[in-house]
Amino acid sequence: MKPISYTKTFKICAPIDTLFPLFTPEGEKKWVPGWDYESMMGTPELSEDYVFSTRKHDHGSSNAIWIVKRYDPASHFVQYYKIEPEAKIGVVSVKCVELETGRTDVRVTYRYIPLSKDGERFVSEFTEKVFEEYIGAWENLLVNYFMTDV
Numbered sequence: 001m002k003p004i005s006y007t008k009t010f011k012i013c014a015p016i017d018t019l020f021p022l023f024t025p026e027g028e029k030k031w032v033p034g035w036d037y038e039s040m041m042g043t044p045e046l047s048e049d050y051v052f053s054t055r056k057h058d059h060g061s062s063n064a065i066w067i068v069k070r071y072d073p074a075s076h077f078v079q080y081y082k083i084e085p086e087a088k089i090g091v092v093s094v095k096c097v098e099l100e101t102g103r104t105d106v107r108v109t110y111r112y113i114p115l116s117k118d119g120e121r122f123v124s125e126f127t128e129k130v131f132e133e134y135i136g137a138w139e140n141l142l143v144n145y146f147m148t149d150v
Contacts, residue, residue: 008131095107
């Protein structure tokens with residue numbers, strides 16, 4: 001089975017410099033219920049080649065090792081490898097673009113590469129509709145975060 005890739009863009013009423021840091025492992029703790037991670041680097045400061053792990057976080061996944069592929073806070077872009085050795089590799093990209101002060105476009109791309117029969121099954125079931133619902137949940141969580149917690 002071939003890799004799949006989906007992209008979805010949504011708008012959040014928040015300043016880009018407040019929103020973008022929420023797409024780091026430490027930032028996700030603020031708006032994603034149950035999100036936690038373990039840093040292998042001894043610091044929460046994100047940089048390229050930063051390594052962390054999660055336990056069964058999203059899409060019913062297995063434990064995952066994450067590696068920061070690209071981190072460019074000046075252009076509000078971050079990209080991660082999400083490695084689930086028994087199943088699949090994900091490449092997760094988030095790009096924020098300021099539309100106007102206090103309003104930001106968020107473009108999220110997930111690319112999955114299956115590594116096994118389990119990975120192939122996941123990829124076949126992770127349709128564009130499932131992806132859009134998943135990222136729609138991100139949008140709702142972020143809207144709620146900015147309405148209540150900031």
